[in-house]
Amino acid sequence: MTLRHWARRAGVCLFLLTTAGLSGTASAATTLDTVKGRGQLLCGVNTGLAGFSNPDSQGKWTGLDVDVCKAVAAAVLGDANKVRYVPLTAQQRLTALQSGEIDILSRNTTWTLTRDAQGLNFLPPVYYDGQGFMVNKALGVTSAKQLDGATICVQTGTTTELNLADWFRANNLKFKGVVIEQLDELLAAFFAGRCDAFTSDESQMAGVRASVAPKPDDYVILPERISKEPLAPVVRHGDDQWKDIATWTLYALLEAEERGITAANVDQQTKNTDPNVQRLLGVTGDMGKMLGLDNQWALRAIKAVGNYGEMFERNVGKGSPLKLERGLNAQWTNGGLMYAPPIR
Numbered sequence: 001m002t003l004r005h006w007a008r009r010a011g012v013c014l015f016l017l018t019t020a021g022l023s024g025t026a027s028a029a030t031t032l033d034t035v036k037g038r039g040q041l042l043c044g045v046n047t048g049l050a051g052f053s054n055p056d057s058q059g060k061w062t063g064l065d066v067d068v069c070k071a072v073a074a075a076v077l078g079d080a081n082k083v084r085y086v087p088l089t090a091q092q093r094l095t096a097l098q099s100g101e102i103d104i105l106s107r108n109t110t111w112t113l114t115r116d117a118q119g120l121n122f123l124p125p126v127y128y129d130g131q132g133f134m135v136n137k138a139l140g141v142t143s144a145k146q147l148d149g150a151t152i153c154v155q156t157g158t159t160t161e162l163n164l165a166d167w168f169r170a171n172n173l174k175f176k177g178v179v180i181e182q183l184d185e186l187l188a189a190f191f192a193g194r195c196d197a198f199t200s201d202e203s204q205m206a207g208v209r210a211s212v213a214p215k216p217d218d219y220v221i222l223p224e225r226i227s228k229e230p231l232a233p234v235v236r237h238g239d240d241q242w243k244d245i246a247t248w249t250l251y252a253l254l255e256a257e258e259r260g261i262t263a264a265n266v267d268q269q270t271k272n273t274d275p276n277v278q279r280l281l282g283v284t285g286d287m288g289k290m291l292g293l294d295n296q297w298a299l300r301a302i303k304a305v306g307n308y309g310e311m312f313e314r315n316v317g318k319g320s321p322l323k324l325e326r327g328l329n330a331q332w333t334n335g336g337l338m339y340a341p342p343i344r
């Protein structure tokens, strides 16, 4: 054998060794096994954002993002309370997921190409949002275009910070950023009058205005939406089964709304003769088993948090201080973007 032949063979062997090593890692404990073994879901959430994830004085968490954690825990562990909430700043959140500190990130996080390509998988968006600006009414500003030369409070590690620079550049305007990592410090700066404007996703500004502003009526959200912010839960690359479980749990909540299934009527709905409802609720078929769960996975998730419409209204819609409209977050049957693929 010539040296060249040997080298080529060795290369092949090396390649085989490497792939064997990799598949060895991949077949190590799956996220599903880890979560089941621990008996608890580690869910990364916001440090405190009204409507999305907010702890009360007893440490009880509520919000749209929190409900996603609960729904996954109910589907996987049979109990929506088996969640440990891990509060994360904008800057910490993706590293926490990549390093395995959490099983899923459910924290007003925008789906972008860069984040997707950096080892993460985005689930279906739970809230389609867009970035805007909030100002004190006393400033007399009615359009973002009047913010030339303004001082703007923005949180670091966000798409918000990037969009802000893009939008001002695209409109030939100047601004001075006050960039702070901790949201509470940032908001204290804004409400103390250190910035002319605060910029964030619209839903977050509504939450901040309703729950943090000293006098909510003194503040106005300007009409411009300068970006697309599809806010979606995130999991790590490399565990397709876990991604499927979390993805289809969200779709089950959307499908439940479309079919009129609620937290209150889900048990009665098991008697519904519609084959779509029967499959969703595990009366027929093996939808849950195909995901590695049991067939009552979706029934438990719906019972725990209600359908997507119920989650929306309770946390950020009519039943909440935020009073956000469904808008893009309406079902596709009502002109919105919420659409579950067939559960069959």
Ligand SMILES: N[C@@H](CCC(=O)N[C@@H](CS)C(=O)NCC(=O)O)C(=O)O
Residues within 6 Å of the ligand: 046, 047, 048, 049, 088, 089, 090, 091, 108, 109, 110, 111, 155, 157, 158, 159, 160, 181, 182, 183, 200, 201, 204, 205, 229, 231
């Ligand atoms: N959706 C944007 C912004 C998300 C974001 O982190 N927004 C801030 C401003 S309201 C926030 O939630 N901060 C809370 C915190 O860091 O605890 C992104 O994914 O980058």
